[in-house]
Amino acid sequence: MGIDMTAIVEKLAGLSEKEALSYWITGEHEEERFYWELAERAKELGLDDDLVETFAILAKESKGHGDRLFEIYKRRYGEQLEKVDIPPVEVLPLIEKFKKASDVISILYEAMKSELLAEAIYEELMKKVRNGDVGKVYEYLAMVEQEHYNQLRKEYEICVKKYSRGIEAPPQTSTGEEKMIQKPSCI
Ligand SMILES: [Fe+2]
Ligand SMILES: [Fe+2]
Numbered sequence: 001m002g003i004d005m006t007a008i009v010e011k012l013a014g015l016s017e018k019e020a021l022s023y024w025i026t027g028e029h030e031e032e033r034f035y036w037e038l039a040e041r042a043k044e045l046g047l048d049d050d051l052v053e054t055f056a057i058l059a060k061e062s063k064g065h066g067d068r069l070f071e072i073y074k075r076r077y078g079e080q081l082e083k084v085d086i087p088p089v090e091v092l093p094l095i096e097k098f099k100k101a102s103d104v105i106s107i108l109y110e111a112m113k114s115e116l117l118a119e120a121i122y123e124e125l126m127k128k129v130r131n132g133d134v135g136k137v138y139e140y141l142a143m144v145e146q147e148h149y150n151q152l153r154k155e156y157e158i159c160v161k162k163y164s165r166g167i168e169a170p171p172q173t174s175t176g177e178e179k180m181i182q183k184p185s186c187i
Pocket of ligand 2: 148
């Protein structure tokens with residue numbers, strides 16, 4: 001799955017604040033749908049309850065983020081979202097590849113990569129946005145995406161042990177450190 005990170009960051013950085021918010025609102029709501037699909041499939045395939053629960057938590061959190069960003073958006077721009085022609089970075093066409101229990105390893109791997117990408121992009125945007133509140137929201141979301149990565153990585157390690165075969169090392173965070181998440185007062 002070749003995602004051209006630089007091209008996406010460049011395109012997103014060129015968006016107005018209104019377009020950027022529209023993009024992330026749609027993206028977070030699609031991310032919600034994506035994780036619900038994974039949760040359902042994991043359940044159907046008889047995978048561990050903990051894993052199903054992790055996917056469900058990520059779905060609910062993504063919905064929460066999309067909703068919060070939409071509240072901010074509505075206060076400024078009303079209900080109508082801008083159409084932005086950039087593919088969502090956290091939503092991958094993975095469900096067709098999730099056919100048997102052991103496929104979960106590559107599914108988790110791809111999902112981790114997209115969480116890292118989302119984190120990197122939110123961080124980039126945070127640096128570019130001048131408005132204090134929106135900057136804080138992006139900063140918070142960057143940290144949350146890293147937490148999504150951490151949760152997926154825990155599941156990944158458990159699944160690798162369970163279905164062990166020759167598997168790549170998980171994708172790494174830029175710093176390798178876990179960050180503390182603090183919610184800004186505006187959300
Ligand atoms: Fe997200
Ligand atoms: Fe995420």
